[in-house]
Amino acid sequence: MYRWSLLANSYIYHNNIKKYSVGFSTDLLLTKKYLNLLLLQSFADESNMSNRSQHTIKDIAVALGLSASTVSRALNDHPHISQETKQRVREAVEKLDYRRNALAANLRTSKSNIIGLIVPRISMFFLSSVITAIQNKLHEFGYNLMVCQSNDSQVLEKELVNAMYASRVDGLIVSATLSTEDFSHFDIFSRRNIPLVFFDRIPRNYPAHKIQGDDYQGGYQTTLHLLEQGCRRIAFICGPLTSNLYQDRYAGYQNALKKYAVAVDEQIIFFHELSKGNALKDCDILFAQAPYPDAVFACNDTSAIAVVEHAKAKQIKVPEVLKVAGYSNDPRTQIIDPAITSVEQFPLEVGTQAAALVMDLIQQKTMPGRNFISLTTPVDLVKRTSSGA
Amino acid sequence: MYRWSLLANSYIYHNNIKKYSVGFSTDLLLTKKYLNLLLLQSFADESNMSNRSQHTIKDIAVALGLSASTVSRALNDHPHISQETKQRVREAVEKLDYRRNALAANLRTSKSNIIGLIVPRISMFFLSSVITAIQNKLHEFGYNLMVCQSNDSQVLEKELVNAMYASRVDGLIVSATLSTEDFSHFDIFSRRNIPLVFFDRIPRNYPAHKIQGDDYQGGYQTTLHLLEQGCRRIAFICGPLTSNLYQDRYAGYQNALKKYAVAVDEQIIFFHELSKGNALKDCDILFAQAPYPDAVFACNDTSAIAVVEHAKAKQIKVPEVLKVAGYSNDPRTQIIDPAITSVEQFPLEVGTQAAALVMDLIQQKTMPGRNFISLTTPVDLVKRTSSGA
DNA sequence: ACAGTAACTGCAAACGTTTGCAGAAAAAAC
DNA sequence: GTTTTTTCTGCAAACGTTTGCAGTTACTGT
Structure with a gap:
């Protein structure tokens, strides 16, 4: 194999000299084609058997008697490269199992x-x-x-x-x-x-x-809907106000209440990370003593689901006694019984x-x-x- | 700025000459430090103001009067580099807001x-x-x-x-x-x-x-469980047998049946992509005419859920009349009513x-x-x- | 004063592409 | 036959790191 490589190099070098000074004779071209064929074959053999070296653009160039730049351009379908060359490059790529090194290309570009x-x-x-x-x-x-x-x-x-x-x-x-x-x-x-x-x-x-x-509309519309359903004491389980999401939903909640002239009651509003555990704690507080809320609007579905489960456990009828709404339209909201009203965000x-x-x-x-x-x-x-x- | 760069280069070049031939005098060192300080400052200015050029390891080297190799080694905490140099490099990196180019490093290594x-x-x-x-x-x-x-x-x-x-x-x-x-x-x-x-x-x-x-055990244990619950006509909704998953679960299903000497009835076994729609179609077939199955084992939870929903719609009592099991322990299985038996895979x-x-x-x-x-x-x-x- | 060692640092060549520029051959225009 | 244009290809320098090797100082011991 190594012999072939060497031969290839020297042959190609010779080629170039010829090319630039005298030009090809027909049988030189034939010889070249034959040699390249052999070369391709032996290159390919090597690539099949060993896993040591991955072929580079340069290997293709050598095997084909071209320069690396030409091969590169051929691979990138550059208009200045002839169809014939492109075809030959494609074949060599196939035969040698050449794989582009994106790292190198990315560095360059x-x-x-x-x-x-x-x-x-x-x-x-x-x-x-x-x-x-x-x-x-x-x-x-x-x-x-x-x-x-x-x-x-x-x-x-x-x-x-x-x-x-x-x-x-x-x-x-x-x-x-x-x-x-x-x-x-x-x-x-x-x-x-x-x-x-x-x-x-x-x-x-x-x-x-x-x-x-x-999120403002999400908060507003949902609250409005609960109000329209007759609720007047709507608890609100909200995420931390550091996030835009919850700021906006909270604003929507407030404005909807205002529209119905319902006072915002801080006692039934919770700000914290939205998890099942936290939501259950909120429920404990909400249902510890009257007046009980007639609705809970939770800012994610996990919390809303927790609320529904709490209600089930405590025999609080949903939606008759307590109405519940969530946020995000998680698939679980459609599966739980009763299915939970939620806000679709079109992910x-x-x-x-x-x-x-x-x-x-x-x-x-x-x-x-x-x-x-x-x-x-x-x-x-x-x-x-x-x-x- | 450009002036400073030039100056830097020539100064450092001078430096090296001096260094290799004569060595530093104290005030030369001082001058050097002062210059480097100025350089650092101006380099940093540029980096804050313009977004054109990102600094390279070389920039740091020049600014510090070092070679790129030393800077590289310093950054990689090479043992041959002195603590002082490492410290200086760290400061320059900070000041110039240098960011490693992983592309280049990756190419090299x-x-x-x-x-x-x-x-x-x-x-x-x-x-x-x-x-x-x-x-x-x-x-x-x-x-x-x-x-x-x-x-x-x-x-x-x-x-x-x-x-x-x-x-x-x-x-x-x-x-x-x-x-x-x-x-x-x-x-x-x-x-x-x-x-x-x-x-x-x-x-x-x-x-x-x-x-x-x-998956074999998953299929086996689940089927066994259904058999132990008294079921003898267990429908099986399975994915395509091209996949190892379903081959194994199917084998488990079959062997469990064999253990209870229940014949495998191809009429109630379905192979296809596991989707809600397909599962519903299966249900239509299963419940079109007696004998009805007394259990359905579905190879994913989406299908199992579909089965439960079909049963609910058709007033088939789960689990009294029909028992259902799924696969993967999707969160939805715990939320649906009744909660669905499923196989936890410990993702x-x-x-x-x-x-x-x-x-x-x-x-x-x-x-x-x-x-x-x-x-x-x-x-x-x-x-x-x-x-x- | 000198050899020997240890502690640093620099030189230069990689890594595998892409690309501006220039040059050769072939074709076209004069 | 010469010039111009077109078509194709090669040269060589990048891109920003890492690293073997060699070289320089500084330190140590004699």
Whole structure:
């Protein structure tokens, strides 16, 4: 094998000399073709048997008597390369099982064809649906997605942002930690003008592109619905007000009450991380003594489900005595009995929009100066049995 | 700024000459320090104001009067570098806001610190839990995860494998498409000796490391449980037998029946993609005419849920008249009424194991010749109301 | 004063692509 | 037959790291 390589090199060198000074005679060409065939064969043999060396563009060039640049261009379908050459390169690639080294290409072009995505948890229904949509959309553009979860930890989030930058992702999509208030670790992306898009949990005062559900409407419509159903004492289980999500939903809740001239009663409003355990504690408080609430509006479905289960355990009839509403339209809300009224957020649309926006930004379609896009996606209240619908 | 750069270069050049021939005088050192300070300042200014150029290791070297190699070593905490130098480098990095270019480093070292993961769907509960576990484990080792979903399409899967290889991931974890029977697109990883681990949906006859739940036991125990509950006509809703999952569960089902000397009745066994729609169709067939089944064992929870809903709609009492069991212990099974008996697969353990295995393989801890590891993780039947427990 | 060792640091060559520029051959225009 | 244009290909320099090797100082012991 090694002999063949050597021969190849010297032959090709000879070739070039000839080429530049005298030109090919027909039988020289024939000889060349024959030799290349042999070469290809032996190269391929090697590639099948050993796993040591991966072939590079240069190997193809040598085997074909071309230069690396020509092979590169052929692979990228550059117009200046003849069809015949392209065909020969394709065949050699096939035979040698050549695989492009994206690392090298990315270094040279300083773009990675990868979009980064950071979410608090991958296993929440809303988020995993968004991810699906993002990935499918990106795939249309030939981009790959690198997903990381911050586990709702600020320090991990920061770490991940840096890792993403180190990998020179071409764009970053983020749903922030609930507690993130300092967004300066994203500065590197803004400064370098790398597309940065927040969705769902977005920063209030940080300049960036943002896509958010219409949480105000979600909170408003749901509360209004409960009011229309006759409820006047609507408990509210809310996430921490550090997050835009809960600020907006809370504002919606308040304004709906105001419309019906119902006073906001802080006694039946809870702010904390939204978990099953916390929701059950809230229920204990709410149903410890009269006056009992006639409805509970929880800001996620896990909490709403907990409320329904508490009610079942305590023989409180839903929806007759207590009406319940959740948020996000998790599949579980349709399965539980009674089915729970919830707010659909259209995760697939959100994901598609986020991905499309990043692609736009990369292709500079969208770039009106330093303006940042702020998109609000609609939500839809899905009325079910739990609210008496 | 440019002036300063030039000055820096020439000064440092001068420096070196001096250094190698005569050595430093004290005030030369002082001058040097002063200059470097100025340099650092101006470099930093530039980095704050403009976003054009990202600083490289070389910039730090120049600013500090060092060579790129020293800076590189300092950053990697190489033992030959003095503490003082490391400290100076750290400060300069801070000041210039230098960010490592992983692309370049990866090219040089030909490892990416990225593990690839290909799954059919990210939004299935089992899979998203596995992903979470994998990512957390990998993070302990300083590795990142690149997640892609094949949407259960073979061609997409193949495409993704190639993309992963192009990015030179250091390892690949895969849950294959339901229909994948030809696994040759994974050859590239085997040949190049890059850790390749299958989990959940694994290839039967393809040599690779495999982690699978104990699907035989899952099928066997569940069927046995239903038999013990008195059922003798147990319908079986199964996925396509191209997949190891369903082969094994089916075998378990059959053997349990055999133990109770119950004949396998093909009339009440269904093989097809497991979706809500298909399960409902099966129900229509099953309950079209007597003899009716006294139990349905569905190979995933979506189908089991569909069965329960069908029964509710048709006023068939579960579990009194019809017992139901599912597979995967999806959160929905605990919420629906009646709660559905299902098989817990311990996704977090599976994910952790998969990640740990890949890390082991990378660090060559595990490599007894050409032996492949085949791990079977235990499952656990969770008995709930739907089966009369 | 000198050899020997230890502690640092620098040189330069990689890693595998892409790409501006220039050059050769072939075709076209004069 | 010469010039111009077109079509194709090669040269060589990047991209930003890492690393074997060699070289320089400083320190140690004699």
